[in-house]
Amino acid sequence: MFISMKKLLLPILCAVVLFSCRKLDQPITRDYTDAAYWRTADDALAALASCYENLSDDSYYFGDEALSDNGFVNGIGYKAVSTIAAGAYDPSNQRLTEEWKYRFTCIRKCNIVTTNIDRVPAMDSTLKHRILAEARFIRAYAYFQLVSWFGDVPFYTNLITIDESKSISRTDKNQVLDFVQSELTAIRPDLPVNNYTGANGGYQEKDKGRITRGAAIALSARVHMFKSEWQGAINDCELLINSSNNGTYALQNNYSNIFTTANEYNSEVIFDIQYGGGRTHGSQRNFLPQTVALLRSTLVPTQDLVDDYIMLNGKGIKEAGSGYNENDPYTNRDPRFNATILHDGSTITDFDGKVQTILTKPGSNPATNSVDDQGASPTGYYFYKYYDRTATNYSSGLNLIVIRYADVLLMYAEAKNELSQLDAGVWNQTIRALRARAGFNDAGALEFPGVAQDALRTIVRRERRAELAFEGVRAQDIRRWKIADQVMSKPVRGIKVSGGSFRKDANGYIIVEDRTFINPKHYLWPVPTFERDQNTNLGQNQDW
Template identity: 80%
Template structure:
């Protein structure tokens, strides 16, 4: 059977592990396997393949108020965002299946590696630690989306799979926390050439920094502020756990020429035999030659501050609706294409993107059926080096900037965000982005509530289109506010558009019911096979 039971029981295809992005689809029998350390490395490579994929990574943006997917692409996330889904939703059922397939693969490694007659002990500890990290990451994803989920670390039988019950979310997250702490010593730091048993060919593997950073993210999800601070301090200016720093250029972080830079802590590996073509759905159709279906919202654009540090609706911001993209946070132009943006296409031609109705040509404007319905396009992760639009660019899950933002948020929640912490975190990020006005860079000296608003806006601007916002709005318990607003696009003057009172296009109404939609339902198929799984509240 597919999904939970097959996800738990299927014998995984094992891949040669000379490079993480070069799978060889050779099947092996269990009896003939587990003879050498190369067998263990190949099995581990199969675990890496199930860390995540581009459909989840980019599709998650549309599960927040940052993005919108038109139609049923990205595994029908638009139905989830609109509150119009049920337990048979494709993304819901596929998430469950995908994560348990990964957990099964990891359990195969941890339960079988002792069968290898001879293996270097340091390498063995590292392989097991990497498999345990990937398994912990899968359980973290399951627990954040579904709450209580089945939990196991052995290779359970068909009958056990049909009768297993769900473990409490708190217990699953406690397991994740303990795993991430326990495996750190067995993982190398990100100085690959200087780490025992590691070389440059191992770039992209799980490091000690990744375990610490994911632990910090878990503590942020649980509002365990001091624990998050402790984790972050293990990475901020602490070379013993990794050599991390902000890159000098924000845009270059996401370029193929600058992969494996030391701002990246944990990313999903692409390249070689593994590529993604997601950019064909988020770039303008004159660039990617395909309908634009994954697009930014006006609400995201509105949250980018002015160069003087003020929000666009704040007194003295200098914002003008007649010239809305001037003097804005530089990260906006590095992330989003708007009316008047320029982009070099795959043929090396410089295109000016026109999105307002009535533009000539109209191919990328809101008038065109295949264009962005909001009048905006995502630009971050555009990869001009892609062959036939298939990009090998790695997708970043956690980077050092996120650690700084987690640190600032946790410090503020404990009332400890002072000028020194500000300078170390928010100011550093804004200076890197290109701010130079004191109103944006100097510590504002305001209260905790105002600082909370600033930090949350900073997270949104810095990490937009990196799949973080959906989790943030849920842990902050504001999803029922921001996801109950319509998806809005650019301001238009009349025409055949549905607009709000201020003239902004209304693309779609959304609904988020509290508490129902804070957890996804257990998929229908799984409950049909196992009546012990139960269901989440109101589903």
């Protein structure tokens, strides 16, 4: 924490905030003294834009997938998440050290806004309250991220001094989460809905990408889910499902089109991380086949994720009557599978407009993308979702979606089931709607199965995994469900092979890496070593 609090003055501000007609641009930064600042509304907007810079970045967004059983990072990329996933990390790990610093930097930036905005003379009241609401949302989001990884954390909403940062203790995680929840409720009236009309304090077209009322409600629902507060989650979801008063949201007709630059800001997006202009991300260089992105493929899907996609008839691949053929494993699968993952025989149009067939089996010719090649995916699979062919020099300006309407439907279905209220009506609103949009048409997949709560829980969780794969939510899901110690204590598996020098399981699937997840130790990350060196009052989490 000490790292992120060294400067007491505004750390990053800009002379003028430049908003494009499409994106919420990041500020052009230069240093200002505190005395010379806070003179105009533009000063406040610039300080707020600096808060947006610390919402998240692509290394966290995509790297989180490899903190779950969905993905694997080959090597030390994505801030050494592979050592966390393997259970071989300590309090000096890069990812957890930088996560702490990154979030507390964000919190300080937000506290600068909330503490100083009253200094702007004669500021329009509606704009002022909107800026405050956005800053409070971003701060609440940062605290939620910290608590979800670390549990108890230092908590403050003022501008503490360096000396205070060296002595502050951690606050109980439940108290911090209560604050997050209260903030997300309190700010709703000051946030416009997503119609972008510019009327009555609403956002204009140039302000797309800013926090809306729907984002505050959806994040509140996610916090309720994290706390297993099912009725609270239901209440929040119903504000978005059964009413347009808080924003107009709907599923897109085409699943793949959600994740394209041509369809950004569509009706399904509720909260996303802004890219474009001068801010881009190059993560696709690391997850696409190396014949497409011309780099080693280091962030890749697992066989366990592939196996969880159901068949077109709604059955899991291991269920009787599923029709699954191990010798033809990719036929008649959930359409979202091919929209998310490239496998042996998949085709992709590369950046030059050439259609490539991706070959991943050992002995393929050419072998560039097969498990034989040192730079290829060691599992035999590649992520396809978020592939941006419009990227210049592979650097994408595609926004990264944190919460979309499909997630709201899935939270609603899960919470209803936990209260034994998932009936045909709720099913049709949620799971059926998602599957129909994906392209299912078999009654076995679409009709309410009418099974017991435990069986429905399995269906809903599997649906959540398929719908939201590669969107950074699985790692937190397996932790809040308390199944991480089960699914993360299994080997990372790749495709089934015969012969060769590969290490394989009893069924012939490649074993890429062994993983360990110790309960309860690994359910919380340790407080970083550097922070405890600066502040002996921070203490440490259990077993660390």
